[in-house]
Amino acid sequence: MLKSTVFATAKNCTSSSALFPAKPMSMTFVRYKRTKGKELSSNVQKAITQMSVLSANRKQPKRLKLCPEDLIKHETIQRCWAEYQRDLRTERNQCLEAQYASMDEAMSVLEQLSPELYTAANKKDMKHRFPKEFRIPTEYPPNKIWYYEYQEGDGNTHKKK
Amino acid sequence: MSLKRHFSTSSPAYKVGCSIVEPVHHLVKIDKRRLSPRFPELKYEKNDIRSSGFKPTVTHQDRVQEHYYHTVQPDLLLMAYKHGATTVKGAKARRWDGSSPYHVNRKAGKPAGAYSETADQKPITPKNIPQLSGLTVSSFVKEAKDNRLLQISSMLQLQQITGVKPKRVLAKTNVVSWKLKAGKVVGAKVHCKGRPASQFLATLSEIVLPRVREYNGIYESNGDKNGNITIGMTPEDVENFPEIEANQDLWPHLFGMHVNINTTARNDDHAKMLISGFGLPFTRGKKN
Amino acid sequence: MSARRALSTAATASPSNVIKTGLIISRTPIVSKTPTKLESIYYEYQSELEKRLTWTFPHWYYFKKGTLAEKAYTKLQKKPIFKVPDVFYPRGVPDLKHGRERSEKQVIVLPEDVVETSSGEEGGESAMLKKIVPNSRVTEADQKKDMQSLERALEEHLYLLVKENTKENWEFPTFDMANGSLLHNRAEAGLKEIGGPHIHTWTVSNTPCKVLQDGQTNTFYIKSHILAGKFAPTDLEFAWVTKKEFKDKVSETYYTQMSHLLN
Numbered sequence: 001m002l003k004s005t006v007f008a009t010a011k012n013c014t015s016s017s018a019l020f021p022a023k024p025m026s027m028t029f030v031r032y033k034r035t036k037g038k039e040l041s042s043n044v045q046k047a048i049t050q051m052s053v054l055s056a057n058r059k060q061p062k063r064l065k066l067c068p069e070d071l072i073k074h075e076t077i078q079r080c081w082a083e084y085q086r087d088l089r090t091e092r093n094q095c096l097e098a099q100y101a102s103m104d105e106a107m108s109v110l111e112q113l114s115p116e117l118y119t120a121a122n123k124k125d126m127k128h129r130f131p132k133e134f135r136i137p138t139e140y141p142p143n144k145i146w147y148y149e150y151q152e153g154d155g156n157t158h159k160k161k
Numbered sequence: 162m163s164l165k166r167h168f169s170t171s172s173p174a175y176k177v178g179c180s181i182v183e184p185v186h187h188l189v190k191i192d193k194r195r196l197s198p199r200f201p202e203l204k205y206e207k208n209d210i211r212s213s214g215f216k217p218t219v220t221h222q223d224r225v226q227e228h229y230y231h232t233v234q235p236d237l238l239l240m241a242y243k244h245g246a247t248t249v250k251g252a253k254a255r256r257w258d259g260s261s262p263y264h265v266n267r268k269a270g271k272p273a274g275a276y277s278e279t280a281d282q283k284p285i286t287p288k289n290i291p292q293l294s295g296l297t298v299s300s301f302v303k304e305a306k307d308n309r310l311l312q313i314s315s316m317l318q319l320q321q322i323t324g325v326k327p328k329r330v331l332a333k334t335n336v337v338s339w340k341l342k343a344g345k346v347v348g349a350k351v352h353c354k355g356r357p358a359s360q361f362l363a364t365l366s367e368i369v370l371p372r373v374r375e376y377n378g379i380y381e382s383n384g385d386k387n388g389n390i391t392i393g394m395t396p397e398d399v400e401n402f403p404e405i406e407a408n409q410d411l412w413p414h415l416f417g418m419h420v421n422i423n424t425t426a427r428n429d430d431h432a433k434m435l436i437s438g439f440g441l442p443f444t445r446g447k448k449n
Numbered sequence: 450m451s452a453r454r455a456l457s458t459a460a461t462a463s464p465s466n467v468i469k470t471g472l473i474i475s476r477t478p479i480v481s482k483t484p485t486k487l488e489s490i491y492y493e494y495q496s497e498l499e500k501r502l503t504w505t506f507p508h509w510y511y512f513k514k515g516t517l518a519e520k521a522y523t524k525l526q527k528k529p530i531f532k533v534p535d536v537f538y539p540r541g542v543p544d545l546k547h548g549r550e551r552s553e554k555q556v557i558v559l560p561e562d563v564v565e566t567s568s569g570e571e572g573g574e575s576a577m578l579k580k581i582v583p584n585s586r587v588t589e590a591d592q593k594k595d596m597q598s599l600e601r602a603l604e605e606h607l608y609l610l611v612k613e614n615t616k617e618n619w620e621f622p623t624f625d626m627a628n629g630s631l632l633h634n635r636a637e638a639g640l641k642e643i644g645g646p647h648i649h650t651w652t653v654s655n656t657p658c659k660v661l662q663d664g665q666t667n668t669f670y671i672k673s674h675i676l677a678g679k680f681a682p683t684d685l686e687f688a689w690v691t692k693k694e695f696k697d698k699v700s701e702t703y704y705t706q707m708s709h710l711l712n
Contacts, residue, residue, distance in 0.1 A: 047313050047314070049509065050313050050314060051313055052509070053507045053510045054313070054317055054326070054327075058505075058546050058547060059504035059505040059507070059546070060505075061502060061503070061552070061553075061555075062544065062552045063213060064210060064215070064501070077494065081491050092230060095709055096290070097287050099238060099239075099287075099658065100242070100287050102658060102710070103242055103656060103657065103659070105660060106656075106657040106658065106659055106660035106670075108244070109660045109662070110632075110660070110667075111244070113468060114468060117468065117631065117632055120655065121631070121633075121655050121656050122245075128434065128654070129433060129434060129437040129442070129443050130233070130438040131676055132442045133649075133676040133677065134437070134438060134440060134674075135367075136224060136225055136228045136363055136366070136367070136440055137224055137227070137478045137479055137481045138224070138480060138481065139224070139480065139583070140583035140586060141479050141585075141586065142584070143584065145479060145588065146600050146677075147677040148677075148678065151647055210498075217498045220495045220499050221496060222482075222488070224481040231482075231712050232477050232606075232712070235712065239653050239654045239656060239658055239672055240654045242654070244656075408511065411511075
């Protein structure tokens with residue numbers, strides 16, 4: 001650290017001496033606060049910071065370099081996962097196919113037994129929506145798990161108190 | 162404005178009355194990277210761990226997708242099932258029959274009874290139950306015409322709330338009255354798929370939209386007739402995202418945005434049935 | 450209208466085919482499924498890979514230079530090892546950029562984490578600093594094995610099974626058709642007849658999802674979800690069961706007929 005400052009000082013002196021030979025040489029060099037690069041307005045500075053968040057520049061880690069053994073391990077893991085996912089998918093599809101077959105059968109039977117009920121059951125309400133109370137399961141349950149106090153004719157059920 | 166020929170685009174602006182040059186159709190795309198024996202490390206697929214663009218995707222449980230598989234999908238099959246249904250043809254553009262030589266290059270007529278073409282309605286079976294295919298979040302920054310720095314800010318906003326790297330949006334056309342020039346940067350967009358899309362949808366339905374003032378749900382009139390629903394959000398609504406709310410002093414200027422929910426449904430009603438299953442209610446009312 | 454109604458009555462009343470309606474009503478899961486062992490191991494593997502490959506955290510954006518917050522942040526972080534010439538590094542030469550070792554994952558300690566743990570130990574003096582403790586995924590009803598509670602088996606679908614006093618078997622509630630009513634309307638009304646009016650349900654569709662043909666009786670099943678309220682019958686045994694418990698409770702034939710409808 002020390003060495004480099006001395007070197008810089010010396011270099012600085014030589015260049016200045018070439019420009020102004022009349023001035024006496026001094027070995028003490030004072031580095032003032034940099035003023036040249038400070039012309040950017042605060043808005044631009046802010047935008048540069050924002051771009052540095054978006055950009056990969058100087059933020060990327062080293063690339064992974066796997067040895068052949070690790071690569072084989074990784075590929076085995078990936079294959080295992082892919083097969084597990086495929087099994088889940090097959091199971092899901094079979095279940096849906098069975099459900100479809102059973103609703104198809106039910107409607108065929110209903111068509112023969114009661115044409116009127118069949119027509120009503122086959123009439124599709126395209127404005128049918130999932131209810132407001134439907135929610136995506138969370139990792140942990142809410143404080144009040146079930147709203148038992150529902151009274152007939154209550155509009156909004158899941159009201160928080 | 163360049164006047165070179167674009168075979169990749171069919172912009173009507175460049176179209177002349179009749180074609181003088183035989184069109185060239187580059188049907189076979191050649192990936193030259195693969196022909197060369199050099200740089201084998203550049204030939205890996207993106208999902209290969211040896212590729213420089215590798216990014217693990219299955220990093221946590223996807224509760225939104227699980228909810229879809231366990232509850233929404235079987236219900237949706239029953240809701241959309243119609244006994245004895247057949248394919249209903251959608252509205253198609255009316256092409257000229259070619260009985261006159263002037264029909265070459267003549268623009269096809271608008272579909273009967275519709276503004277644009279719609280897809281054929283196939284009966285719903287276990288093979289084509291509507292599902293979420295992705296999300297597109299985009300914001301058009303009007304002020305970016307005068308202050309280009311604001312566009313950077315809007316890009317960052319999208320990255321912060323979705324966790325996916327956004328892209329710039331360039332103006333396509335010149336509109337003199339809006340001071341818009343083709344090629345100018347006017348906004349940002351981001352496409353999410355998989356876990357980021359699930360995460361964004363859950364945040365939207367559980368945290369952001371319930372805190373929007375006078376919010377009753379998405380309007381039923383939304384939709385593009387092809388199963389894509391768009392929610393418009395004002396800068397005040399965007400404030401409710403936890404990523405923005407936690408660092409309010411970093412966000413003196415927020416941007417409104419459009420959240421485009423893309424589904425595989427062939428019509429809006431099926432798309433709305435699906436989306437309502439994710440805790441996004443719909444209300445009957447005027448368009449927002 | 451009257452002619453149609455007469456037709457339906459004839460169809461329902463004729464002895465050759467009796468139409469009944471049944472209700473498969475379920476409570477949807479409240480918490481997400483516990484990942485299996487394979488899943489949790491794989492998620493951990495992938496997230497570790499992700500952490501190793503993520504870009505450096507831009508702390509300069511969140512903590513402005515020269516602020517107290519930045520000082521507190523830098524104080525908490527583990528100091529990286531710098532590269533000094535003529536020094537041997539047995540674990541690889543350090544490669545630092547923005548204070549992050551590029552060959553490793555970046556571990557960030559946030560000031561909030563520290564506040565949370567310290568206040569948690571002391572018992573939490575203020576509401577702001579109190580650590581959030583999530584509710585348990587296993588409830589009281591789970592431990593008591595209260596089959597009539599809806600606050601049970603939170604990660605599973607719960608299905609309503611009833612047993613009439615005259616019968617031996619547990620099964621989904623079924624109702625005789627009333628004149629002129631539709632399948633799904635009758636099923637909804639029937640549930641309120643046996644279980645009281647204070648129950649909020651949502652019928653999935655007016656289409657039946659299953660028919661059970663037993664001799665002359667045809668029972669069409671309608672799918673529904675309970676959203677709020679209580680099923681409180683007066684003279685009926687009932688239970689909310691998961692698919693696994695359903696298998697133990699009902700007869701084997703009934704299970705094979707119905708299992709594909711349950712999740």
